[in-house]
Amino acid sequence: MKASxxxxxxxxxxxxxxAKLQTPNDxxxxxxxxxxxxxxxxxxxxxxxxxxxxxxxxxxxxFAPVHVANIRALxxxxxxxxxxxxxxxxxxxxxxxxxxxxxxxxxGVAAKPPAEYTRPLKGLSITPxxxxxxxxxxxxxxxxxxxxxxxxxxxxxxxxxxxxxGVGRDLSPDTGTGGELYAVIGQAPRQLDRNxxxxxxxxxxxxxxxxxxxxTEALGMYKDKAEDVPIxxxxxxxxxxxxxxxxxxxxxxxxASFARYLHVRANRHDDFYIRPAGGxxxxxxxxxxxxxxLTAARPE
Numbered sequence: 510m511k512a513s514x515x516x517x518x519x520x521x522x523x524x525x526x527x528a529k530l531q532t533p534n535d536x537x538x539x540x541x542x543x544x545x546x547x548x549x550x551x552x553x554x555x556x557x558x559x560x561x562x563x564x565x566x567x568x569x570x571x572f573a574p575v576h577v578a579n580i581r582a583l584x585x586x587x588x589x590x591x592x593x594x595x596x597x598x599x600x601x602x603x604x605x606x607x608x609x610x611x612x613x614x615x616x617g618v619a620a621k622p623p624a625e626y627t628r629p630l631k632g633l634s635i636t637p638x639x640x641x642x643x644x645x646x647x648x649x650x651x652x653x654x655x656x657x658x659x660x661x662x663x664x665x666x667x668x669x670x671x672x673x674x675g676v677g678r679d680l681s682p683d684t685g686t687g688g689e690l691y692a693v694i695g696q697a698p699r700q701l702d703r704n705x706x707x708x709x710x711x712x713x714x715x716x717x718x719x720x721x722x723x724x725t726e727a728l729g730m731y732k733d734k735a736e737d738v739p740i741x742x743x744x745x746x747x748x749x750x751x752x753x754x755x756x757x758x759x760x761x762x763x764x765a766s767f768a769r770y771l772h773v774r775a776n777r778h779d780d781f782y783i784r785p786a787g788g789x790x791x792x793x794x795x796x797x798x799x800x801x802x803l804t805a806a807r808p809e
Contacts, residue, residue, distance in 0.1 A: 530779045533770055537797045540766035545758040546653065547801065553746035554584060554709070555755060556605075558594070559739035562717030564692075565746075565755055566674050567798075568709040571652060572667050573625035576676055576706045579618050579687040584745050586615020588688060593737035594721065598729025600695030603718040604677055605740060606688050614686070624684050625706045627664040635665070636762050639775060640788035644668075644699045648791045650762035650771075654710075655791050657702060667707035670697045670792035672715045676706040694719040697792040712757050712798045756801040770797065 554566040570577040583589065589606070596604035614620065633651040635658060642648035645657030651665065658665035667673065673693045678685030684706060692711050711718070721738060724731045731737055746754045760767050775789035 531769075531773060532777075532779045533773050536766060536770045536773060537760070537799075540760060540764075540770075540797075544761055544764040544766035545799070546761050547756070547758045548712070548798075550747035550754060550756070551581070551745060552709075553712075553755065553757065554580065554743065555746055555749065556589075556743045557741045558717060559741045560717075562714060563755075564714040564717055565712050565757070566692075566709045567712045567757070567759075569654060569667060569707070572628050572654070573676075573706045573708045575619055575622040576625055576685070576687045576708050579622060580690075580708060581745060582615055582617035583686075583688060584743050585748065586618070588612065588615050588618075589740055589743040592740045592743070593734075594718065594740065595724075595734075595737045596691075596728060596730050597694070597718070597721045597724050599723045601693070601698065601729065602691040603694050603721060604689065604691040605738075606677065606690060608689070608737075614688075618686060618688075620686060622684050622686065622706070624682075626703045627666040630658050630660065630663045630665045633658075633665055634763060636767065636771070638789070638791055638794070639771065640790070642791055644702055650767070650794075650796065653759040653762050653796050655794070655796065657791070666703050668697070668791060669693055669699050669701045669707065670710075670795075671695070672711040673697075673707055674709045674711060675701070676708055678705060692718050697790075699792075712759075713755070713800065757798055758801050759799075760797040762796060767796075770794075 548567050552568045554568055556564045568577045592605060592607050594603055594605040595608045635649045635651045637649040642657060646659045648657050655668050655670055656665050657668050671693055675691055676685035676687050677689030677691055723729060726732045771794055774794045776785045778785055
């Protein structure tokens with residue numbers, strides 16, 4: 510008996526050690542190159558604040574093509590020169606632009622875009638969330654984006670998750686041009702879904718918006734213009750010299766790696782978790798995005 514106890518104490522019983530249960534981060538780290546897709550440089554909007562903060566936004570032309578075309582034209586026309594972040598509402602949004610300025614639109618901007626609040630479901634390959642959604646008949650992921658959808662209604666839309674970027678607008682029928690943009694910096698305000706045009710998401714630098722002082726006026730507006738946060742520049746990555754432009758890639762939401770990632774997000778069994786939830790909210794499954802290191806070509 511004593512010998513048996515000694516064998517157990519020193520792990521000499523011959524039993525195989527328990528397999529380490531994967532975390533979502535483990536799955537992301539182990540994902541092969543084939544599980545990642547590059548974000549085109551023309552779909553990256555790079556906003557540099559005067560205080561040195563950089564915010565990089567991935568645009569979503571497949572969901573709001575006219576608004577995204579406007580945003581590209583606004584960036585190339587330097588519309589946001591002199592713009593500021595002028596609204597920071599706690600647990601809601603940070604908003605930036607010219608703030609009701611009469612500054613003219615650059616060439617190519619559609620003054621009255623259509624209401625791009627949904628798009629046809631047809632043409633989207635959706636990976637279902639696997640859990641009920643409180644705001645739509647279905648929810649899941651398509652082309653790297655979190656989406657809500659209706660098989661019966663035949664529509665799909667981007668959803669207001671943390672770091673989502675939308676277009677400020679006036680009362681309907683106004684749809685906004687894209688000159689005033691906001692990013693979600695709090696709990697997902699999904700009640701806004703299908704009521705406003707979502708045009709993308711912050712893939713890097715959201716902390717430079719979420720950490721700003723909160724506005725003290727109605728809707729989080731800054732009381733004094735001296736509180737506004739100046740924007741140094743807003744450019745498309747495609748207009749930045751290649752050697753200096755940022756580059757990113759996202760996990761393909763149709764990949765086996767993402768399927769495993771989604772499953773584990775809903776069923777955490779690793780060391781910290783005592784009781785797996787058995788389900789997950791759409792906005793709690795952040796699609797992995799990583800910075801891509803560009804290597805200069807070597808002369809032969």
